[in-house]
Amino acid sequence: MELSVRQMSTDFLILGGGTAGCYAALAFCEKDDTHSVLIAEKANIKRSGCLAAGVNALNAYIVKGRTPEDYVDYARADAHGIVREDLLLTMARGLNKTVSYMEKIGLVILKDENGAYAARGNRNIKINGENIKPLLAEAVGKEPRISVLNKVNVIEYIVKDNRVIGAYAVGVCEPVLYVIFAKAVLCATGGAAGLYKPNHAGFSRHKMWYPPFNTGAGLAMGIRAGAEMTTLEMRFIALRCKDTIAPTGTLAQGAGARQINARGVEYEQKYGTTTSQRLHGTVTENAQGRGPCYLRTVGISKEQEEDLKRAYLNMCPSQTLKWVESGKTPSVQNVEIEGTEPYIMGGHTASGYWVDTDRETTLKGLFAAGDAAGGCPQKYVTGAFAEGEIAANAVLKYMNGEIPMISDWESIKQGIENFLNGADSEYTADLLESEMQAVMDEYAGGIGASYRFSENGLETAALKIGEIEKKAELLSAKDTRELVYIYELKERLTLAKSVIAHLGARKETRWNSFAENTDYPNKNDSWLRFVNSRLENGGIKIIFRELVKLGETYEH
Amino acid sequence: MSIEINGEKCAACGACGVVCPGSLISADSLGKAVIKRPENCWGCASCVKECGAGAIRLFLGEDMGGLGGRLSVLKEGFFTLWTIEKPNGQKETITVDGRESNHY
Numbered sequence: 001m002e003l004s005v006r007q008m009s010t011d012f013l014i015l016g017g018g019t020a021g022c023y024a025a026l027a028f029c030e031k032d033d034t035h036s037v038l039i040a041e042k043a044n045i046k047r048s049g050c051l052a053a054g055v056n057a058l059n060a061y062i063v064k065g066r067t068p069e070d071y072v073d074y075a076r077a078d079a080h081g082i083v084r085e086d087l088l089l090t091m092a093r094g095l096n097k098t099v100s101y102m103e104k105i106g107l108v109i110l111k112d113e114n115g116a117y118a119a120r121g122n123r124n125i126k127i128n129g130e131n132i133k134p135l136l137a138e139a140v141g142k143e144p145r146i147s148v149l150n151k152v153n154v155i156e157y158i159v160k161d162n163r164v165i166g167a168y169a170v171g172v173c174e175p176v177l178y179v180i181f182a183k184a185v186l187c188a189t190g191g192a193a194g195l196y197k198p199n200h201a202g203f204s205r206h207k208m209w210y211p212p213f214n215t216g217a218g219l220a221m222g223i224r225a226g227a228e229m230t231t232l233e234m235r236f237i238a239l240r241c242k243d244t245i246a247p248t249g250t251l252a253q254g255a256g257a258r259q260i261n262a263r264g265v266e267y268e269q270k271y272g273t274t275t276s277q278r279l280h281g282t283v284t285e286n287a288q289g290r291g292p293c294y295l296r297t298v299g300i301s302k303e304q305e306e307d308l309k310r311a312y313l314n315m316c317p318s319q320t321l322k323w324v325e326s327g328k329t330p331s332v333q334n335v336e337i338e339g340t341e342p343y344i345m346g347g348h349t350a351s352g353y354w355v356d357t358d359r360e361t362t363l364k365g366l367f368a369a370g371d372a373a374g375g376c377p378q379k380y381v382t383g384a385f386a387e388g389e390i391a392a393n394a395v396l397k398y399m400n401g402e403i404p405m406i407s408d409w410e411s412i413k414q415g416i417e418n419f420l421n422g423a424d425s426e427y428t429a430d431l432l433e434s435e436m437q438a439v440m441d442e443y444a445g446g447i448g449a450s451y452r453f454s455e456n457g458l459e460t461a462a463l464k465i466g467e468i469e470k471k472a473e474l475l476s477a478k479d480t481r482e483l484v485y486i487y488e489l490k491e492r493l494t495l496a497k498s499v500i501a502h503l504g505a506r507k508e509t510r511w512n513s514f515a516e517n518t519d520y521p522n523k524n525d526s527w528l529r530f531v532n533s534r535l536e537n538g539g540i541k542i543i544f545r546e547l548v549k550l551g552e553t554y555e556h
Numbered sequence: 557m558s559i560e561i562n563g564e565k566c567a568a569c570g571a572c573g574v575v576c577p578g579s580l581i582s583a584d585s586l587g588k589a590v591i592k593r594p595e596n597c598w599g600c601a602s603c604v605k606e607c608g609a610g611a612i613r614l615f616l617g618e619d620m621g622g623l624g625g626r627l628s629v630l631k632e633g634f635f636t637l638w639t640i641e642k643p644n645g646q647k648e649t650i651t652v653d654g655r656e657s658n659h660y
Contacts, residue, residue: 043577046602052577053600056658110657120660128657130636151579172579203558203595204617206578212598213578243620254660309650311658313638317601317627318616324640324648325616325625481579 001420001479003170003177003413009403010038010147012395013182015154015167015218017041018049019381020370021188022136023098024388029143032396037146040169040180042484043213044150046137049190050211050347050371051381054315055129056250058109059380060095063119068092071123072550075378078274079350080510081528082231084375085550086357091376094386099125102385105139107132121253130314132381152178153484154189154217155416157225157366158406164225164366165404168412170487175420175480177413181405184365184395187353188388191236191345191371192216194433194488195496197441197448198341199245201434207318209238209245210343218372219344220491222353223498223535228362228543230374230532231350232495233502233515235342237451239279241295242336246319248295250311251335255304257295259337261285267293275348279339280512283450293337297330305331339513341437341447344499345371347379349514354532354545357553358394359387362534365398367391375530375548419486425476429485432468432475436493439464444500451513458504462497469493498533501540505531558594558617559603560626565611572603572612604629605636613641 012028014021017039025037041048062068071092076083099117103109110118110126117125140146151172158166158181166181193210206212223229239248251257259268259282267290271281282293300308308330312319323329346352352374353361360367369391370384379387440446443461445453453461472490477483508524509516530545548554561572561581568587573579580597584590589611591597604612610630616622624643629636634654641647 043579044574047575047600047606048577052598052602056660108655108657110659118657126657126659128652128654130652131654150574200617200620202617202619204620206596206598207617207620208598211577211600212596244616250658250660254658306650307659310652311660313636313650313652314658317604317614317638318599320638320650321614321616321625321627321640322621325623325642326621327642484579 001175003175003416005177005179005409005413007179008038009181009405011035011183011399011403012037012186013166013180014039014186014188016049016187016189017045017148018188018190018370019051020384020388021186022140023385024186024188024369024392025146026139026143027389028392028396029145031393035145035399038180038182039140039146039148040152040154040167041148041150042153042172045140045148046134048133049214051133052211055132055381056247056311056315057120057124057126058099058382059124060378060382061099061117061123061125062092062096063122064116066122069550074123079377080274080523081547082234082350082510082530083377084548084554086548086552086554087355087376089550090357090390091379091383091386094389095382098382098385098389102135106135124253128314149178153487154221155487156412157185157221159225160404160406163364163404168409170416170483171480172484173480177416179409181403183399183401183403184367186391186395187218187222187361187366187368187372188370189218189372190214191343191347191351192219192492192495193343195344195437195440195492195499196341196446197437199338199447207245209240209340210345215488216344216491216495219352220494222361222363223494225363226535227366228354228532228534229498230352230354230530232344232499232533233506233531234349234351234511235514236345236349237279237342237513238340239282239337240340241319242338244316244318244322245340246312246316248337250308251295251297251330254311255297255300255308257297259293260296260334261290261293263290276511276514282337283339283513287450294334295337296334298332298334300331302331305329339447339451342445342451344495346374346376347371347384348377350374350377356555359391360394362556367395416483419475419477419483422476425474427471427475429475429482429489432472433489436465436468436496439468440496444503445516452516452518453503454518455504458500462500465493465496465500498540501533501542502531505542558597558599559591559612559614561589561591562611563588565609567609569608571606575602575606577602601629605631
């Protein structure tokens with residue numbers, strides 16, 4: 001099979017048409033009326049990224065009486081100090097504007113009797129977010145300067161004179177190599193699921209919290225191109241409804257359900273209430289024989305129950321299906337909870353590209369926003385929007401001159417065709433993916449290891465991942481869909497190596513479960529600094545960076 | 557967690573394959589939708605909502621405690637009618653008004 005080559009050019013190339021990517025495109029066109037924008041998306045922007053199924057609430061909003069600085073305080077405390085306050089503050093200042101915009105394009109938001117948004121706690125507002133992605137896609141479709149290239153999988157940046165000038169992508173459904181040139185590139189490809197063995201390793205292996213189709217493409221491309229990455233050791237592990245991996249916030253913050261152990265004892269306060277502590281509490285209760293743990297929903301009213309069924313249909317329909325098909329609805333049976341496998345993402349935790357205050361990465365011409373951008377946790381949906389807008393503003397300032405190009409992509413094309421035309425492999429991408437997930441689970445702190453790891457285990461993990469990488473080069477693909485599976489595996493392996501290096505580099509346990517190092521089980525405040533990394537001469541170089549405080553601006 | 561596609565009901569419009577975030581749905585020789593790798597489904601229900609023919613239903617895999625129920629969707633204006641067929645054949649329909657916010 002030979003690939004045809006399609007060469008394209010645009011002023012502003014956005015990789016990933018999810019939450020941050022779509023919003024960045026819209027925000028860019030609001031400020032500028034001359035440049036072209038191209039969104040390259042692996043699926044279809046109508047239902048892609050984290051919001052494909054919908055979302056139940058907006059969890060980052062500055063409610064009446066609160067300030068953006070309050071939001072920074074909250075996120076700093078939740079991350080046990082490891083945050084970029086410049087990034088958090090600029091994001092927090094942009095949150096509410098994005099909500100106004102979303103309401104304008106049709107998002108339904110709950111109002112109180114005075115017409116103000118009804119708050120759910122200190123930072124949240126209630127919506128009907130089932131159609132949030134179709135709304136964004138519709139708005140993008142109305143903007144004539146935005147083109148969308150759906151069903152393409154980006155595989156590598158195009159770099160010229162130490163500047164990112166575009167990206168290579170392969171068609172998901174057609175044997176096409178896309179060579180896309182741009183004046184500036186935004187990485188909005190999201191984070192990564194699938195590095196670790198999931199809750200259900202069999203038929204339901206993709207019933208996970210984070211989209212299984214977010215495979216860390218943009219992060220791996222950045223690592224390979226020599227970008228500095230940050231805080232990959234702060235993994236995100238979600239506390240979820242058992243089996244369906246449905247959100248718990250709707251029950252906990254929404255319906256006021258408390259976490260209880262098998263003896264009916266509320267245990268949350270014993271461990272603390274940061275995101276990692278709430279998870280760790282559940283893990284510990286289980287480990288010490290007081291599990292399983294639940295959200296106490298028994299006794300809620302029938303009306304509340306009907307509201308909950310509808311709320312879950314709007315974001316995670318499997319939970320409603322489970323309740324109804326079993327007859328064990330939340331008013332009659334407490335909802336069991338469990339931790340997911342670890343994910344790498346910058347929207348809840350702080351993993352991702354190391355960016356300056358304007359969201360430019362350490363690679364010239366490359367910007368990052370949303371789950372791909374690090375240092376700024378607790379973004380949620382609106383924070384990803386706000387970061388998309390900040391990056392779009394910076395891109396506009398950066399733009400000048402002609403669209404740069406190169407003329408030789410034969411080696412990239414050859415590399416792809418080798419997978420398509422090579423001899424049949426004795427391995428499959430699926431098999432190697434399972435092998436990788438088992439290694440990460442056992443030696444790098446997965447569910448099976450109660451999220452704990454040791455230096456010796458990490459060394460073993462690094463060796464085994466290296467061996468799987470060699471096997472992955474021998475894989476063969478019968479069609480483009482299989483080809484994409486190979487690239488997804490390679491992305492995950494690249495990222496897994498960096499995650500292992502980061503886990504080993506932070507010699508303390510700042511976040512139980514998220515990064516629990518059994519050789520260094522305590523928190524040590526000499527580690528109130530960032531662990532960053534960069535690929536140099538084929539090896540991962542660890543770099544330590546100081547925290548950035550409120551009022552400071554960070555430049556590379 | 558996955559979907560099943562009823563080939564007899566499928567109108568071969570291709571809409572499900574367009575929206576599937578995992579690009580898991582393709583067309584057979586008659587243009588009817590097929591899912592070759594049901595174990596790769598995330599369970600987002602994008603295809604179920606997109607299908608105007610009611611040919612796609614969501615189910616929970618046995619390995620995650622699924623009991624055989626099936627979830628399908630019918631859209632009528634602002635309303636989304638979600639119908640769950642229980643293992644005993646009984647049906648429950650839950651109507652969501654797209655103009656109303658969630659209360660939680």
